[in-house]
Amino acid sequence: MKSQNLALVAGLTAVLASCSLSSGTPPERAGEVLIEEVIGEQVGFVFDDAACTAPADGEVGTPFSCTAMTEAGETVTFEGVIDPDDSIFVAPSNIIVASEMSAVETEAADVLGEEIGVVIAPSDVQCPDESTVLVDDRLRCEISDAASGNRYEMFLTVADFELRKGFSQRSYEVGKPLN
Structure with missing residues (x-):
């Protein structure tokens, strides 16, 4: 072997997504919406039951993780981070x-x-x-x-x-x- x-980056760049947080929207909730409404469409899956852990704090650079299920019952993992300007960045970490x-x-x-x-x-x-x-x-x-x-x-x-x-x-x- x-x-x-x-780094396998070229295609993954297309599925990296970010969104701005609405006033009062916790990053983990914004991540769940981003996964189900944006990333799923980008990678060709329908995601259900997206769930993100709350970041340890609300500071820029703070990471958090998420999971979601495909219609076929596969678990997809995601990594996220709080970005500047009240936004988050989320990407699937087990999809090609x-x-x-x-x-x-x-x-x-x-x-x-x-x-x-x-x-x-x-x-x-x-x-x-x-x-x-x-x-x-x-x-x-x-x-x-x-x-x-x-x-x-x-x-x-x-x-x-x-x-x-x-x-x-x-x-x-x-x-x-x-x-």
Whole structure:
């Protein structure tokens, strides 16, 4: 398994959201509304039961966390922070968005190709077409051996989500044959 210290940011930037707080609206309540009304639409999910913890204080830079459920019953986690000008910033911390899948495919081909010493075309890696909630910090894709035609499971494992930056740790591994 090859580990990379790169940030998966491009697509995540599109799903980072902020909103201004109405006078008297606690940050945690604003986060819940932001998740259900804005972020869900941005990532292609309908979120229910969003719940945010109250920040320790109302100071700029104070972090807080949230969770919400998808219609399929998946739990999505979010990180938030109080920003200046009475606003908050919230982002999902366990989703790879659809627009980021081609970057995952390209990076997987580069990393795994370098590891085994062959050129792997990004088109030989197939990840989901839709935004995907990570299970145990993993995304399941498939990779094909162009020479033999054999297909294998391939997993992206992520760690160290940083708000406004993305996942700072990613690794790729090839799993069991599929055919």
